[in-house]
Amino acid sequence: MKTAIIGIGGVGGYYGGKLALRYSASDEHDVFFVARGDHLERIRHNGLKLITPEETLTVLPSLATDDPRELGSLDLVVLCVKGYALDTASRSIADNLHVDSIVIPLLNGVDNAERLTALLPRGIILNGCVYISSHIVGPGVIEQVGGSGKLLFGPEDRPSAPFSNIESILKNAGINAVLSDTIAVDVWSKYLFVGPLGSITSMTGKSLGEIMENDRYRTMLEKMMREVETIAQAKDIPLPDTIVQQSLDITANFPYETKTSLQLDFEKGRQTEIETFTGYVVMTGRVLGIETPLHNEVYSALQQKIKTG
Numbered sequence: 001m002k003t004a005i006i007g008i009g010g011v012g013g014y015y016g017g018k019l020a021l022r023y024s025a026s027d028e029h030d031v032f033f034v035a036r037g038d039h040l041e042r043i044r045h046n047g048l049k050l051i052t053p054e055e056t057l058t059v060l061p062s063l064a065t066d067d068p069r070e071l072g073s074l075d076l077v078v079l080c081v082k083g084y085a086l087d088t089a090s091r092s093i094a095d096n097l098h099v100d101s102i103v104i105p106l107l108n109g110v111d112n113a114e115r116l117t118a119l120l121p122r123g124i125i126l127n128g129c130v131y132i133s134s135h136i137v138g139p140g141v142i143e144q145v146g147g148s149g150k151l152l153f154g155p156e157d158r159p160s161a162p163f164s165n166i167e168s169i170l171k172n173a174g175i176n177a178v179l180s181d182t183i184a185v186d187v188w189s190k191y192l193f194v195g196p197l198g199s200i201t202s203m204t205g206k207s208l209g210e211i212m213e214n215d216r217y218r219t220m221l222e223k224m225m226r227e228v229e230t231i232a233q234a235k236d237i238p239l240p241d242t243i244v245q246q247s248l249d250i251t252a253n254f255p256y257e258t259k260t261s262l263q264l265d266f267e268k269g270r271q272t273e274i275e276t277f278t279g280y281v282v283m284t285g286r287v288l289g290i291e292t293p294l295h296n297e298v299y300s301a302l303q304q305k306i307k308t309g
Contacts, residue, residue, distance in 0.1 A: 001029045001169065003076040004068065004096070005061075006089050008035040008048065010134035011106055012080030013142030015151065015175060017050035020059040022173035029169075030062040032071050034092075040066055042140025051143040068093045076166065077123075079105040079116075083276035086112060090119045097123040102166060104128045104153050109276040110191045113156055126163065127183045128153035129190045150176045154183035188228075188237045193247040195277040196224035198262030199298045202272075203305070205263070209256025212248075220294060222248060227292045228281060234288050266305065274302050 003023070005016035016033055023029035035043060047058045063070065074096040081089045086107060097103070101123040105112040113127040132147035151170065154160045160181050170177035180186050200211060200221050211217045225244045232239050240246070265272045278299040285292035 001075050002032070002071070002073065003029065003078070003169075004032040004034060004071055004074050004093065005078050005080060006034045006068070006093060007080035007082075007085075008033050008039065008043065008064075008142070009080060009136055010142060010144075011130060011132065012078070013048060013050065013136065014052075014132060014134045014144055014149070015078065015080070015106070015130075015170075016061070017048050017057065017059045017142060018173045018175050019170075020048070020061045021050075021057060023169075024060055024062045032074075033061040033064040034066065034068055034071075035064060036066045038139040039136065040064055046140055049141045051137070051141070053144065068096055071096055073098055074101055076169075077101065077103045079103065079107065079112075081107065082271070083107050083109045083112075083273045084271060086115060087119060090116055094120055094122075097121075100124065102126060102163070104166075106130050106151070106153075107276075108191075108194065108273055109280065110187050111280065124155075126153050126155050126166075127187055129183075129187045131190070148176060150178065152178045152180045152183060152186045154180040154186075156184050184237055185239060188232045188239060189243055189247075192225050192228040192232070192239070192243060193250060194260070195228060195281065196221055196295075197251060198260040198273075199278045199295070199302065200224065201260045201263040202266045202274075203298050203301045205267075207256060208251055208254045208258040208260070212252050218248075221251070224294045224298070227285070227290075227295055230290055231281060231284055231288065231292075234290060266302075269309070272302075272306070274299070274306070278302060 005012045008016055020031045024031045043064045047060045050057045077093055079089055099122050103123050104126045106128045113125050116125045129152055131150045134144040137143045160179050163179055167177050167179040225247055278295055281292050281295040282299045
């Protein structure tokens with residue numbers, strides 16, 4: 001089994017690190033990292049340092065590179081790039097895929113499988129999502145600071161049983177992996193939670209605790225979640241009836257000072273996933289004829305924020 005992790009950031013570094021620790025010295029498995037810059041050079045020379053609440057590890061992939069052409073034919077590709085980089089990343093590995101190659105995107109957003117199906121000429125696209133808080137500390141170093149590490153994946157358009165071997169490979173590497181029969185529901189459930197929350201915290205500059213203690217912003221957050229729920233319903237995604245309240249309850253249990261990843265990208269002047277979150281809801285609402293007034297308002301405010309720096 002030849003496996004490539006594309007993007008060794010917080011997500012790719014954690015799951016890639018687990019896989020490399022378990023399999024990179026195996027005769028049956030190769031684990032490749034695709035990274036870039038100083039991060040790649042440090043991994044090449046010193047390995048990847050992975051810090052978790054339980055342990056600190058240094059792992060060596062079978063190969064680390066910035067050029068997927070060096071990897072040859074791949075059996076499993078795990079995409080861990082940002083939403084705005086998905087098109088470029090998918091094109092970079094298109095020639096590595098054979099008809100039975102499995103591609104799993106672990107990105108924010110709900111349309112990744114759809115986008116990959118249109119972009120890739122070969123391979124089997126599964127969808128996926130993760131529950132983890134991890135980031136690059138510095139070149140060659142990844143730290144998990146929270147989250148269960150749960151990884152859900154599965155097909156949207158076929159039975160899941162044929163992919164049980166992938167679940168076993170992930171679990172044997174110490175990954176909390178679940179092969180899901182309802183991956184679309186899983187992905188949209190996470191999206192309904194993280195999208196509105198990331199959007200409103202980025203607009204206001206306030207932490208999760210500040211949002212939840214402010215009646216205006218808490219109501220705004222709930223209504224934005226309802227807008228996502230309405231779009232999901234129009235797409236025949238059977239979200240639980242209590243999904244909005246569940247999401248609000250989860251938010252209330254986070255530490256008061258918690259900031260979202262989208263918010264941190266805005267604060268640090270990085271490229272953001274505004275189109276993955278806020279923009280997607282605005283665009284899809286227009287296509288489906290569904291009003292999304294709060295997403296429209298926040299999207300305009302965030303666009304202005306980007307323009308003014």
